[in-house]
Amino acid sequence: MTSKKRRTKQKDSxxxxxxxxxxxxxxxxxxxxxxxxxxxxxxxxxxxKDTYILVGVMAVCFLVAHIAMRRLAPNASPIFLPVxxxxxxxxxxxxxxxxxxxxxxxxxxxxxxxSAFCITLFLLRDYRILDRYRYIAMxxxxxxxxxxxxxxxxxxxxxxxxxxxxxxxxxxxxxxAKICLVIFFASYLNEKRELLAIPTRKxxxxxxxxxxxxxxxxxxxxxxxxxxFLEKDLGSSLLVFSIxxxxxxxxxxxxxxxxxxxxxxxxxASFAYSVFGHVQKRVxxxxxxxxxxxxxxxxxxxxxxxxxxxxxGIFGTGLGLGRPELIPAAATDFIFAAIGEELGFxxxxxxVLLFVILxxxxxxxxxxxxxxxxxxxxxxxxxxxxxxxxxxxxxxxxLIPLTGITLPFMSYGGSSIFSNFxxxxxxxxxxxxxxxxxxxxGLGRKPRMLxxxxxxxxxxxxA
Amino acid sequence: xxxxxRxxxxxxVLLFVLLxxxxTWVQYINADSLNNxxxxxxxxxxxxxxxxxxxxxxxxxxxxxxxxxxxKLKYLRTYPxxxxxxxxxxxxxxxxxxxxxxxxFNRELLGSETPVTYSSIxxxxxxELAGNDTTxxxxxxxxxxxxDALGExxxxxxxxxxxxxxxxxxxxxxxxxxxxxSSHDAKxxxxxxxxxxxxxxxxxxxxxxxERYPPGSTFKIVTASAALTHNKVKGSYPELTALQLPNTKRxxxxxxxxxxxxxxxxxxxxxxxxxxxxMAMDVGGTDMATMAEAFGFNAKVPFDLGAARSIYxxxxxxxxxxxxxxxxxIGQFDVAATPLEMALVGSAVANKGVIMEPHVADTVRxxxxxxxxxxxxxxxxxxxxxxxADQIAQLMEAVVDSGTGRNAQIDGIRIAGKTGTSQxxxxxxxxxxxxxxxxxxxxxxxxxxxNAGFGSREAAPVAKTLMEAALKPNG
Numbered sequence: 001m002t003s004k005k006r007r008t009k010q011k012d013s014x015x016x017x018x019x020x021x022x023x024x025x026x027x028x029x030x031x032x033x034x035x036x037x038x039x040x041x042x043x044x045x046x047x048x049k050d051t052y053i054l055v056g057v058m059a060v061c062f063l064v065a066h067i068a069m070r071r072l073a074p075n076a077s078p079i080f081l082p083v084x085x086x087x088x089x090x091x092x093x094x095x096x097x098x099x100x101x102x103x104x105x106x107x108x109x110x111x112x113x114x115s116a117f118c119i120t121l122f123l124l125r126d127y128r129i130l131d132r133y134r135y136i137a138m139x140x141x142x143x144x145x146x147x148x149x150x151x152x153x154x155x156x157x158x159x160x161x162x163x164x165x166x167x168x169x170x171x172x173x174x175x176x177a178k179i180c181l182v183i184f185f186a187s188y189l190n191e192k193r194e195l196l197a198i199p200t201r202k203x204x205x206x207x208x209x210x211x212x213x214x215x216x217x218x219x220x221x222x223x224x225x226x227x228x229f230l231e232k233d234l235g236s237s238l239l240v241f242s243i244x245x246x247x248x249x250x251x252x253x254x255x256x257x258x259x260x261x262x263x264x265x266x267x268x269a270s271f272a273y274s275v276f277g278h279v280q281k282r283v284x285x286x287x288x289x290x291x292x293x294x295x296x297x298x299x300x301x302x303x304x305x306x307x308x309x310x311x312x313g314i315f316g317t318g319l320g321l322g323r324p325e326l327i328p329a330a331a332t333d334f335i336f337a338a339i340g341e342e343l344g345f346x347x348x349x350x351x352v353l354l355f356v357i358l359x360x361x362x363x364x365x366x367x368x369x370x371x372x373x374x375x376x377x378x379x380x381x382x383x384x385x386x387x388x389x390x391x392x393x394x395x396x397x398x399l400i401p402l403t404g405i406t407l408p409f410m411s412y413g414g415s416s417i418f419s420n421f422x423x424x425x426x427x428x429x430x431x432x433x434x435x436x437x438x439x440x441x442g443l444g445r446k447p448r449m450l451x452x453x454x455x456x457x458x459x460x461x462x463a
Numbered sequence: 464x465x466x467x468x469r470x471x472x473x474x475x476v477l478l479f480v481l482l483x484x485x486x487t488w489v490q491y492i493n494a495d496s497l498n499n500x501x502x503x504x505x506x507x508x509x510x511x512x513x514x515x516x517x518x519x520x521x522x523x524x525x526x527x528x529x530x531x532x533x534x535k536l537k538y539l540r541t542y543p544x545x546x547x548x549x550x551x552x553x554x555x556x557x558x559x560x561x562x563x564x565x566x567x568f569n570r571e572l573l574g575s576e577t578p579v580t581y582s583s584i585x586x587x588x589x590x591e592l593a594g595n596d597t598t599x600x601x602x603x604x605x606x607x608x609x610x611d612a613l614g615e616x617x618x619x620x621x622x623x624x625x626x627x628x629x630x631x632x633x634x635x636x637x638x639x640x641x642x643x644x645s646s647h648d649a650k651x652x653x654x655x656x657x658x659x660x661x662x663x664x665x666x667x668x669x670x671x672x673x674e675r676y677p678p679g680s681t682f683k684i685v686t687a688s689a690a691l692t693h694n695k696v697k698g699s700y701p702e703l704t705a706l707q708l709p710n711t712k713r714x715x716x717x718x719x720x721x722x723x724x725x726x727x728x729x730x731x732x733x734x735x736x737x738x739x740x741x742m743a744m745d746v747g748g749t750d751m752a753t754m755a756e757a758f759g760f761n762a763k764v765p766f767d768l769g770a771a772r773s774i775y776x777x778x779x780x781x782x783x784x785x786x787x788x789x790x791x792x793i794g795q796f797d798v799a800a801t802p803l804e805m806a807l808v809g810s811a812v813a814n815k816g817v818i819m820e821p822h823v824a825d826t827v828r829x830x831x832x833x834x835x836x837x838x839x840x841x842x843x844x845x846x847x848x849x850x851x852a853d854q855i856a857q858l859m860e861a862v863v864d865s866g867t868g869r870n871a872q873i874d875g876i877r878i879a880g881k882t883g884t885s886q887x888x889x890x891x892x893x894x895x896x897x898x899x900x901x902x903x904x905x906x907x908x909x910x911x912x913x914n915a916g917f918g919s920r921e922a923a924p925v926a927k928t929l930m931e932a933a934l935k936p937n938g
Contacts, residue, residue, distance in 0.1 A: 249470075249471065250467040295502050307498075310497030312490060313494055323505050323508065348490075352486070363471070367468055390475070394478075397486060
């Protein structure tokens with residue numbers, strides 16, 4: 001196959017992808033607009049002029065993101081943007097419905113998020129440049145993670161120190177720290193993976209590397225303990241550690257790291273449980289949510305969330321027709337419960353499946369990526385997104401103890417929206433390059449799935 | 464590296480599957496229990512936004528009705544019959560929840576039972592869907608007569624149709640007016656709740672089906688049934704004033720230490736304790752317990768308003784305590800029955816040995832009068848054969864004709880009855896169970912008057928008044 005032929009073929013395939021994306025984006029846009037109109041109608045029985053402006057602005061946002069894709073990442077998977085757009089659209093409708101006063105702010109943040117998406121795509125024409133900033137990423141990650149502990153700018157909300165305050169602006173740096181840390185992990189593990197994987201002895205069927213290679217695991221464990229103990233932020237602590245564990249396993253294939261990691265985190269968690277009252281409260285509130293002694297204060301929020309889910313049932317009460325405002329913090333950590341009430345099991349199951357598609361596409365990008373760094377980066381970010389969504393959705397449905405983190409793309413809050421759109425841009429950047437590597441970089445491996453046209457062309461070429 | 468990526472991916476997908484499973488549990492399987500959790504304010508808010516259905520009696524009187532108000536809870540619950548049917552309708556309080564019919568038929572009254580049709584969906588969308596009206600089997604005319612006949616004496620009256628199990632009247636004194644508990648004035652509700660709970664005569668307690676009394680001699684129906692079923696009836700029993708029991712110095716006496724005995728008919732008509740104590744010992748503890756349980760003792764009665772369980776002791780206890788067995792044969796010792804249970808014992812005799820499920824629910828209708836749901840009578844237990852039921856009915860007829868129940872005689876109608884005078888810590892409780900007409904029983908009545916003395920003098924006239932009103936409506 002000549003390189004010229006290959007280029008034309010790729011051009012065709014990327015055109016098809018962008019057409020698919022445009023169609024999916026249109027569906028996401030229609031659903032988003034429908035959600036907003038329903039919310040508006042449920043409240044006022046009429047549609048205000050602002051809504052028409054909003055509908056127009058949303059169309060522009062979807063369009064701008066799509067054009068950015070066409071220009072900057074024409075070969076990328078057509079799944080990422082529409083799925084994230086739909087999640088963000090439903091989340092935005094829900095935030096507007098729950099706290100109309102915050103609707104404008106959330107809208108601004110979404111615009112900021114989409115701009116961040118476009119800018120990241122522009123800067124990351126080749127994501128491999130991230131590999132060069134390994135130690136900067138590490139420093140940024142650690143500093144951002146620990147920033148809320150700094151005097152003056154550190155800011156506690158609801159007893160957890162996860163915020164910084166700069167003038168009128170509050171920011172949750174943990175969300176950005178997550179991205180920096182994944183970049184660092186990917187780059188570090190890519191370089192050291194062979195070293196870390198060398199088995200020096202056997203423990204039954206399990207290969208065990210030299211003891212000194214458990215160092216990185218211990219360091220990250222230490223970092224998550226600091227977050228757990230000093231910032232009282234169970235969610236972020238658990239998240240950072242589980243992302244690292246997943247990436248370490250992907251890089252080395254050594255199950256022993258996972259086992260030791262789980263032992264370490266259980267040890268840390270049980271230590272935290274015995275030392276901190278708030279951890280004990282979390283656990284007892286999880287096990288005994290409907291205790292009459294605590295249901296009016298400590299477990300009130302979780303109990304209300306469960307009542308909301310049950311009240312929604314299979315089909316939900318309909319947008320704007322439930323009582324999700326009875327759940328405290330419904331627009332941030334508990335947005336999933338509010339959706340569960342108004343859109344019912346069908347609605348939340350759809351949200352869960354959207355996350356499965358998004359996370360699955362992230363992993364798929366990792367699978368199809370030709371270089372090891374990209375694989376680790378995509379898989380790490382997919383794991384981050386998956387774990388975060390699971391921790392909060394599992395928490396509000398009482399599957400696991402509740403820890404306050406945001407639901408990606410849906411919760412109210414700028415830091416979360418901003419960071420998640422950057423993650424989305426990195427996925428897109430990696431998936432863009434999996435077929436058309438930049439000049440000079442050949443395909444490490446042929447993609448697993450070629451489309452029919454490509455196959456036919458191939459057969460034709462050989463014949 | 465791809466193998467590990469797939470594994471981690473599959474692991475995360477499994478986590479999401481777990482999440483979907485949990486959502487199914489929370490939103491579908493366990494949703495009812497969460498929705499009915501008493502801390503769930505959502506339900507109450509929703510409930511108070513819909514116009515709750517009325518509770519109507521069989522003769523068309525309104526027992527409970529919601530009227531529109533201007534305050535936040537859009538409808539106020541009113542009870543036109545007040546204390547007369549207070550223990551049937553129950554209350555509907557936004558602080559203390561609800562009880563009796565308001566609780567038992569909550570779904571029906573809220574309209575959640577309405578089948579989903581195109582028009583009901585339209586109504587629901589337009590917020591016009593009101594609750595359903597629930598008609599009870601209670602007849603307010605009989606209810607009023609029962610209340611007047613009992614008067615201001617602590618006790619209970621219950622009347623039911625033996626062929627269907629439909630409860631026609633159920634009253635106990637003292638009763639309560641549910642209006643005060645169902646108002647929208649939180650302070651007033653709390654105050655009357657505390658007063659009702661502080662009252663030693665327990666007005667909130669429906670004695671007719673939630674209080675247990677020693678049944679006394681009315682229980683001899685069960686003893687006689689056991690003896691007839693197991694062929695343990697002797698041709699005649701000695702005339703005694705008291706029966707000497709093993710391992711105790713206290714003899715078991717007849718009422719007033721009278722000489723009493725003879726054949727089964729005489730012993731039953733004159734309620735000889737000595738005969739039935741002997742009979743219980745002849746039958747034996749296991750068969751006595753089996754028969755009592757066949758009549759519904761030790762079982763959860765499927766009564767829609769929720770009834771207390773009646774008790775017959777475990778026969779293992781009698782191995783060391785034969786006097787206990789003898790005492791149980793005359794409805795004493797640890798035997799305890801609700802008035803409802805004793806009425807069901809009577810209804811087994813009246814209905815060829817079959818006890819129908821007792822109920823007050825009759826039909827559920829939507830706002831336009833269309834029937835949404837109907838209660839169909841269901842048999843519950845059959846303790847005795849139709850032949851034995853006939854024999855017992857004859858024994859009971861003799862009680863009214865020539866025995867202790869003469870006060871219940873009604874001109875021109877054959878009545879069967881059995882008196883009871885049960886010992887307890889205070890003065891004896893007076894009780895009476897009766898049904899009529901014997902050839903085609905329409906009504907079973909059980910009356911108990913606490914600490915009043917003889918059943919023949921205190922309880923039988925109440926039963927007579929009620930049966931006369933039911934069987935001779937124009938007389």
